[in-house]
Amino acid sequence: MILIFFGAPGSGKGTQSKIIAKKLGIYHLSTGEILREAVKDKTQVGLEAKQYMDRGDLVPDEVIIRVIAEKVLKGDIKNGYILDGFPRTLAQAKSLDRMYQNASIEIDRVIYLEVQRDKLINRLSGRRVCALCGEEYHLDFKAPKEEGVCDIDQSELIQRSDDHVAEIRTRLENYKDQTEPLVKYYQDQELLVRVDAEGQIETVSKRIFEVI
Ligand code: AP5
Numbered sequence: 001m002i003l004i005f006f007g008a009p010g011s012g013k014g015t016q017s018k019i020i021a022k023k024l025g026i027y028h029l030s031t032g033e034i035l036r037e038a039v040k041d042k043t044q045v046g047l048e049a050k051q052y053m054d055r056g057d058l059v060p061d062e063v064i065i066r067v068i069a070e071k072v073l074k075g076d077i078k079n080g081y082i083l084d085g086f087p088r089t090l091a092q093a094k095s096l097d098r099m100y101q102n103a104s105i106e107i108d109r110v111i112y113l114e115v116q117r118d119k120l121i122n123r124l125s126g127r128r129v130c131a132l133c134g135e136e137y138h139l140d141f142k143a144p145k146e147e148g149v150c151d152i153d154q155s156e157l158i159q160r161s162d163d164h165v166a167e168i169r170t171r172l173e174n175y176k177d178q179t180e181p182l183v184k185y186y187q188d189q190e191l192l193v194r195v196d197a198e199g200q201i202e203t204v205s206k207r208i209f210e211v212i
Pocket of ligand 1: 015016138142204
């Protein structure tokens with residue numbers, strides 16, 4: 001099964017992809033996580049991507065397409081994964097379609113997580129991440145047991161560099177200009193399924209399961 005989780009920054013793509021991938025026993029491929037890992041490891045891709053990510057801008061299509069092409073066509077994951085955060089531009093979507101056509105792979109569903117803009121800002125500015133294991137928290141909705149400390153490994157919780165209000169606004173503008181046009185693209189292909197992604201995390205997961 002190949003699913004694409006689509007939506008604005010903060011709509012819950014990462015949170016829900018992890019839950020659903022675990023339940024279905026399929027892989028979770030997050031381009032944001034892959035890029036943050038590359039930045040941490042100071043690889044060539046990481047060095048190219050960092051300046052864009054810090055500002056809240058999208059990294060250039062040719063960089064991210066190269067990264068994703070290496071992952072999605074690999075034998076071990078080819079038949080079951082959730083793509084979280086890709087595609088985000090029309091060029092990326094078309095390039096993915098070409099890769100899949102050549103490999104006779106089909107997308108099963110594009111799950112579109114819908115959340116109002118003011119709630120997105122609140123979700124992103126309240127997010128905290130474990131510096132060691134990457135576990136995500138939210139100051140209001142998913143607070144750690146002890147303030148500023150990861151429940152899993154007791155490491156420090158930090159704020160992502162692009163989760164400050166100015167960078168969040170840039171990300172939301174980029175989403176509107178460059179990513180939202182994909183709603184029509186996938187609607188025209190009859191792959192898009194809208195899911196109300198407001199409410200508790202477990203409630204949203206149930207809604208996604210119903211449409212899958
Ligand atoms: P990425 O990491 O993908 O960032 P994003 O799309 O901005 O997504 P987020 O992780 O911020 O939000 P999300 O929708 O996953 O929500 P989440 O579940 O985390 O990408 C980062 C950067 O990498 C991009 O800006 C770009 O530079 C680059 N990049 C990545 N892919 C690219 C591509 N294809 N092309 C070009 N550049 C690319 O939840 C957010 C918060 O809300 C959390 O704190 C969570 O706990 C909370 N939350 C989740 N669900 C709920 C709920 N139901 N109720 C309350 N709180 C909730």
